[in-house]
Every structure is written in structure tokens, then in C-alpha cells.
Amino acid sequence: MNPRRVRRRVVNGVMTGLVGVLSFLAVLSLILILGNLVVKGASSLDWNFFTKNPVPAGESGGGVANAIVGTSIIVGLACLIGLPIGIGAGLYLAEFGSGRLGWTVRFVADVLNGTPSIVVGIFAWTWLVKPMGHFSALAGAVALAILMVPMLARTTEEMVRLVPHSLREAALALGYPRWRTSLRIVARTALAGIVTGSLVGIARIAGETAPLLFTALGNLNFSTHVLEPMQALSLQIYQYATGPFDEWHRLAWAAAIVLMGLVLLLSVAARWAIRQRHGAAR
Amino acid sequence: MTALPIEPVATAAQEPRWRLLRGVNVGDRVYQGVLTVLAVTLPLLLLALVGELLVSAWPAIRRFGPHFLWSSVWDPVAGVFGAAPMIFGTLASSLIALVIAVPLALGVSIFLTEFAPKWVRQPIAFLVELLAAIPSVVYGLWGIFVLIPFLRSTVVPPLRAVLGWTPFFDGVFYGNSLLAGGVILAIMIVPYIAAVSREVLLAVPGSQREAALGMGATRWEAVWTAVVPYGRAGLIGAIILGLGRALGETMAVTMLIGNRHDIGLSVLQPAYTMAAAIANEFSEATTNLYLSALFEVGLLLFVITVVVNALARLLIWQVARGTAVGSRAL
Numbered sequence: 154m155n156p157r158r159v160r161r162r163v164v165n166g167v168m169t170g171l172v173g174v175l176s177f178l179a180v181l182s183l184i185l186i187l188g189n190l191v192v193k194g195a196s197s198l199d200w201n202f203f204t205k206n207p208v209p210a211g212e213s214g215g216g217v218a219n220a221i222v223g224t225s226i227i228v229g230l231a232c233l234i235g236l237p238i239g240i241g242a243g244l245y246l247a248e249f250g251s252g253r254l255g256w257t258v259r260f261v262a263d264v265l266n267g268t269p270s271i272v273v274g275i276f277a278w279t280w281l282v283k284p285m286g287h288f289s290a291l292a293g294a295v296a297l298a299i300l301m302v303p304m305l306a307r308t309t310e311e312m313v314r315l316v317p318h319s320l321r322e323a324a325l326a327l328g329y330p331r332w333r334t335s336l337r338i339v340a341r342t343a344l345a346g347i348v349t350g351s352l353v354g355i356a357r358i359a360g361e362t363a364p365l366l367f368t369a370l371g372n373l374n375f376s377t378h379v380l381e382p383m384q385a386l387s388l389q390i391y392q393y394a395t396g397p398f399d400e401w402h403r404l405a406w407a408a409a410i411v412l413m414g415l416v417l418l419l420s421v422a423a424r425w426a427i428r429q430r431h432g433a434a435r
Numbered sequence: 436m437t438a439l440p441i442e443p444v445a446t447a448a449q450e451p452r453w454r455l456l457r458g459v460n461v462g463d464r465v466y467q468g469v470l471t472v473l474a475v476t477l478p479l480l481l482l483a484l485v486g487e488l489l490v491s492a493w494p495a496i497r498r499f500g501p502h503f504l505w506s507s508v509w510d511p512v513a514g515v516f517g518a519a520p521m522i523f524g525t526l527a528s529s530l531i532a533l534v535i536a537v538p539l540a541l542g543v544s545i546f547l548t549e550f551a552p553k554w555v556r557q558p559i560a561f562l563v564e565l566l567a568a569i570p571s572v573v574y575g576l577w578g579i580f581v582l583i584p585f586l587r588s589t590v591v592p593p594l595r596a597v598l599g600w601t602p603f604f605d606g607v608f609y610g611n612s613l614l615a616g617g618v619i620l621a622i623m624i625v626p627y628i629a630a631v632s633r634e635v636l637l638a639v640p641g642s643q644r645e646a647a648l649g650m651g652a653t654r655w656e657a658v659w660t661a662v663v664p665y666g667r668a669g670l671i672g673a674i675i676l677g678l679g680r681a682l683g684e685t686m687a688v689t690m691l692i693g694n695r696h697d698i699g700l701s702v703l704q705p706a707y708t709m710a711a712a713i714a715n716e717f718s719e720a721t722t723n724l725y726l727s728a729l730f731e732v733g734l735l736l737f738v739i740t741v742v743v744n745a746l747a748r749l750l751i752w753q754v755a756r757g758t759a760v761g762s763r764a765l
Binding site for chain 1: 460462463465466467469470471473474475476477478480481483484487488491538539540541542543545546547549550551559561562563565566568569570571572573574575576577579580581622625626629653654655656659679680682683684685686690710713714717718729730733736737740741743744745748
């Protein structure tokens with residue numbers, strides 16, 4: 154064989170191998186991170202961890218019950234605020250979004266999507282914490298909702314647009330008004346996609362820390378009052394990981410497992426929801 | 436179209452249906468009105484965000500002017516603020532992240548679209564996307580207790596042995612450093628770049644590959660001479676999108692970069708980023724000017740990320756015109 158051809162074949166083989174190795178490395182980093190979480194945190198996941206509140210620094214025992222409840226409340230509130238706005242805006246974009254306003258909203262959603270979460274955090278601080286005079290879980294929820302809305306609007310729009318036109322026409326031909334067609338036929342057909350988008354959005358905000366630093370602030374005690382500072386798992390991990398005590402580090406790993414488990418559960422559920430509709434299309 | 440002679444029969448039962456046909460349904464109006472209000476909240480939100488940032492940053496903007504950008508003095512006690520070290524640290528850590536992440540992410544996307552057997556594509560794509568689901572603070576935790584010890588024991592000694600004479604690897608490595616921040620950022624942005632560039636490569640028409648293969652190219656040559664050039668603008672867009680992520684990333688970097696107001700060439704030394712400065716100092720800002728300076732940093736960060744993201748989207752749209760490539764993953 155002529156040497157040029159050999160060289161080309163060798164290059165082909167080497168590069169094929171290289172991209173394979175690079176892919177392996179990317180997957181390896183995931184495995185390393187998840188593996189370390191399990192190894193360093195799993196042993197701390199006991200009954201106390203889930204049911205007790207933090208104890209003063211230096212003492213052992215104690216758990217993160219307040220943070221688990223806090224994360225649930227803050228994320229729940231954020232959903233109450235963010236889901237209707239995000240899904241509504243998405244429906245608007247898909248149904249009426251061909252004009253100038255539609256273009257503007259789409260552009261703004263993309264801009265907001267790329268906004269660093271810390272910037273949203275200080276915005277929520279000036280908007281809610283400063284006028285109210287104190288930190289609150291509500292301000293944290295609003296910050297998270299702001300992060301969630303643009304993404305939700307874009308995914309909802311995309312999913313609604315996938316609904317075939319014939320379906321809409323059939324409903325209209327049967328005498329359905331437009332709004333009922335939109336809600337009962339189009340939105341329902343796209344429901345799996347909208348649910349997926351919502352779950353992905355929730356997964357994304359559940360782990361956010363930066364927007365909560367100056368809004369929900371964190372709280373060493375158990376609190377369910379939404380107008381007062383509240384602890385969240387992500388805040389707890391940050392405080393414990395950067396603190397000086399081994400006991401704190403141990404709890405940080407365990408809290409990270411819980412947070413990671415929550416996020417993974419939501420991500421997998423999102424995949425599952427879309428499979429219900431589109432088969433294994435993706 | 437000429438008007439058809441529709442003659443409505445004005446009985447009570449049929450009247451509503453006739454109104455339906457003429458499109459004067461009250462429900463439709465209400466529906467469109469409600470959705471419009473919800474949609475308009477987004478532009479209003481953006482206006483409010485920019486407005487609040489501007490108003491809060493105004494004292495610092497007036498006091499320091501453009502000097503804020505290149506002064507490296509950050510002295511809360513004297514009330515003198517310059518953001519140069521943070522701007523430098525933000526750019527430097529993102530650059531390190533890109534240097535590491537781009538080959539990895541492009542490798543993943545090329546492997547997944549061009550070489551991988553069908554049955555591994557879905558699982559690998561899923562696993563890489565999971566990297567994007569890991570919360571930033573968990574990356575930070577992992578970075579402090581796993582990555583930094585690993586860098587200290589395994590990566591830095593050989594690096595210093597070979598490149599220690601350059602200014603980039605000068606000084607003692609304590610752990611928290613530009614290098615640690617850059618590496619963690621790299622891992623964090625790989626899934627974003629990989630997901631978007633994969634969609635870009637999938638949008639390249641099959642005829643491009645077939646033409647190259649038909650002319651006798653090997654598979655790699657087909658990828659490198661036909662597919663990649665075709666999608667070049669989109670791939671660059673994907674990389675810039677990753678850059679946008681890296682610039683604004685907060686928690687993991689704050690936990691790893693060392694948080695020191697310094698401009699140094701050595702990647703082994705601590706540095707600072709704009710996002711990290713806000714995260715660290717916002718609650719300590721005791722004077723109005725201090726707070727205002729931090730808001731100006733936030734405003735700068737916002738403007739930079741908006742410009743970077745807009746550029747990325749323009750590039751991606753060039754390849755995948757009309758499709759929503761990238762909007763889902765990001």
C-alpha cells in the first residue's frame with residue numbers, strides 16, 4: 154500500500170480513538186463525582202440526619218431537617234409563581250407569538266436565560282429584601298422563579314409548536330372556540346412535553362445557591378415562615394463545605410447526596426415523561 | 436374572497452354558534468388577554484432588572500467613571516473601588532475552562548454523531564447531560580475535597596517540573612487557585628457545549644458526509660473536511676455559549692478560586708471573579724458606595740453575559756436556521 158494511504162488510515166484510526174477517549178473522560182468525570190458523593194456521604198445518611206436540626210458547631214449529631222423542609226417550601230413557592238407565568242408565556246409565544254411582541258418576548262427570554270444567577274439574586278435583594286427590611290424565603294422563591302420562567306416559556310413554546318396543525322383544525326371545524334382548542338386540544342397534546350420542561354426547570358432551580366444567598370439567607374433553626382429567613386439544602390452545603398469542622402464536612406457530603414438525589418430524580422422523571430409521548434425519539 | 440350570503444337564523448339556540456363563526460367569542464378575548472399579560476411580564480422583568488441594577492450602581496458609576504474598569508485598587512475602608520482584578524480573574528478562569536472543555540466537548544459531540552455505535556449514543560448523551568444537572572454547590576464541594584487534593588498530589592508537581600520556569604506556573608500551590616477554578620468550570624461547561632454542538636452536527640445535511648465519503652475520504656476526513664467546516668459557525672456559537680456559562684458561574688468558583696484581589700499570571704495563585712466577589716462581599720458591604728460598587732460589578736457581569744450569549748445565538752442560528760437548537764438545553 155502506498156504510504157500516503159497508510160498515513161490517512163492511521164490518522165482515521167487515531168482520531169476515532171481520540172474522540173472515543175474524550176467521551177469516556179467526560180463520562181468518567183460524572184462517575185467520579187457521583188462516586189465520591191456516595192462514598193463520602195452515604196454513611197452519614199441516618200435517621201438523625203433527616204429528622205434533626207443542626208446542632209451548634211463542634212458538637213456531633215444533628216441533621217438537616219430544616220434545610221430539607223426549607224428547600225421544599227422555597228422551591229414549591231417558586232413553582233407557584235413561576236409555572237403559571239412560564240407556561241402562559243410559552244402558550245402565548247406558540248399561539249399568538251408571530252408579531253412584534255412575540256419576537257420581543259422570545260428575545261428577552263433568551264437574554265434572561267443567560268443571566269448569571271447571582272445577578273438575579275442581587276436583583277431580588279433590591280426588589281424585595283431591601284423594601285421589606287428583612288431576608289425572607291419568599292424573596293428566595295421569587296429569585297428562583299425568575300430563573301425558571303424564561304426557560305419554561307421557551308420549552309413550552311417548542312413543545313406546543315410540535316402539535317400537528319390538523320389537530321387544531323379538526324377541533325375548530327367541530328365548532329370549538331379557539332381558547333378551548335388551545336387549552337383542551339393543543340396544550341393537552343403537548344402536556345408531556347410541558348411536564349418535562351417543568352421538571353427540568355424545577356431540577357435546575359432546586360440546586361441553585363447563588364440567588365438564595367442574599368434572599369432566603371439560611372437559618373439554623375427550623376422555620377416554615379415564608380417571610381423569614383429559611384434554610385435550604387444548597388445553602389447548608391455551602392456553609393458546611395466552607396466551614397472548618399470535619400463534622401460539618403461530613404454533613405455537607407450527606408446533604409449533597411440528598412440534593413443530588415432530588416435533582417437526579419427530577420431529571421429522570423423528565424425523561425420518562427417525554428418518552429410517554431414521543432417514544433424513544435430522542 | 437367575496438362575501439358569502441350567510442343568513443343567520445336568529446333563534447336563541449343558534450345565535451351563539453353564528454357568533455362563533457364570526458370570531459367574536461368572549462372566551463377567546465379573555466384567553467388571549469391573560470396570555471398576553473403573562474408574556475409581557477418577561478420584558479417588564481428585564482426592564483426592572485436593568486433599571487434596578489443601574490439605579491443601585493449609579494453612585495459608583497458617577498464616583499469612579501470608566502476608571503472602575505482598569506483600576507485594581509479595592510479598598511472598602513478608603514472607599515476606593517476598581518474591578519480590574521475580578522474582570523481579569525473572570526476572563527482568565529473562563530479561558531482556562533475553555534482550553535480544557537472545548538476539546539472534550541467537541542470530542543463527545545463528534546463521537547456521538549459520527550462514530551459511536553447506535554446503542555451507546557443515547558446512554559452517553561444522557562450521562563453527559565447529567566453533568567449539567569449537578570448543582571454548582573455540589574461541584575464546589577467536590578472541588579474542595581477531591582479535585583484540589585488531586586491537583587496538589589498528581590497534577591501540579593509534574594506541571595511545575597516541566598513548566599515551572601514560565602510565569603504561568605510560578606509560586607507555591609496551596610489549593611484554591613485560578614487553576615482549580617478553571618478546571619471545575621471546564622467540567623461544568625462540557626455538557627452545555629457538547630449538547631449544543633451535537634445538535635449543530637446533527638443539523639448538518641447527510642449529503643455533506645456522503646459526498647466526502649463518496650470521493651474516497653476516510654470517516655475522519657469526512658468529519659474534519661466536510662461536516663465540521665459546514666457547522667463551524669454553530670460550533671463556535673456552542674463554544675461561546677459555554678463561555679457565557681463560565682463567566683457567570685458563581686458558587687463552585689467562589690469555593691475554589693481563592694478570592695484574592697490580585698492580578699497575577701500564575702494559574703497556581705488565588706484570584707477572584709466578578710460573580711465570586713458579589714457572593715462573598717455583598718453581605719459585608721457596610722457603606723452605600725461599597726454596595727454600589729458591587730452592583731456595578733453585577734451590572735458589568737450582566738452586560739458581558741448578554742453580549743456573549745447574543746453573539747452565540749446569532750452564530751448558532753446561521754447553521755440551524757429556524758430550529759430551536761440550544762434553547763432547550765440552555
